[in-house]
Amino acid sequence: MDPAAFRSALLADPERIxxxxxxxxxxxxxxxxxxxMAERWAERTVDAQRASAPVPRDTVHVYKQLAxxxxxxxxxxxxxxxxxxxxPDN
Numbered sequence: 001m002d003p004a005a006f007r008s009a010l011l012a013d014p015e016r017i018x019x020x021x022x023x024x025x026x027x028x029x030x031x032x033x034x035x036x037m038a039e040r041w042a043e044r045t046v047d048a049q050r051a052s053a054p055v056p057r058d059t060v061h062v063y064k065q066l067a068x069x070x071x072x073x074x075x076x077x078x079x080x081x082x083x084x085x086x087x088p089d090n
Contacts, residue, residue: 006070053084 010016044052059080063073 009070050084053086055085055087057083057085059083 059078059082062080062083063078066073
């Protein structure tokens with residue numbers, strides 16, 4: 001999808017804007033958490049990454065969630081075969 005078109009569609013949807021604006025502290029905290037995670041993962045070995053993300057996810061479900069978020073990937077661009085995520089924070 002075109003990022004500019006996605007942004008325009010998002011901004012044109014008052015319900016989604018309201019939902020995003022109702023959680024500004026969550027969005028800021030989530031952005032900071034993702035930045036910290038990206039820094040840590042960039043320096044880790046593949047084995048260490050696998051050990052810290054042991055929960056498998058079904059790629060069909062992952063692509064469905066991406067589609068629901070407005071990111072459509074056609075068959076030629078569905079390259080994910082294995083998706084693993086960290087254990088939920090307690």
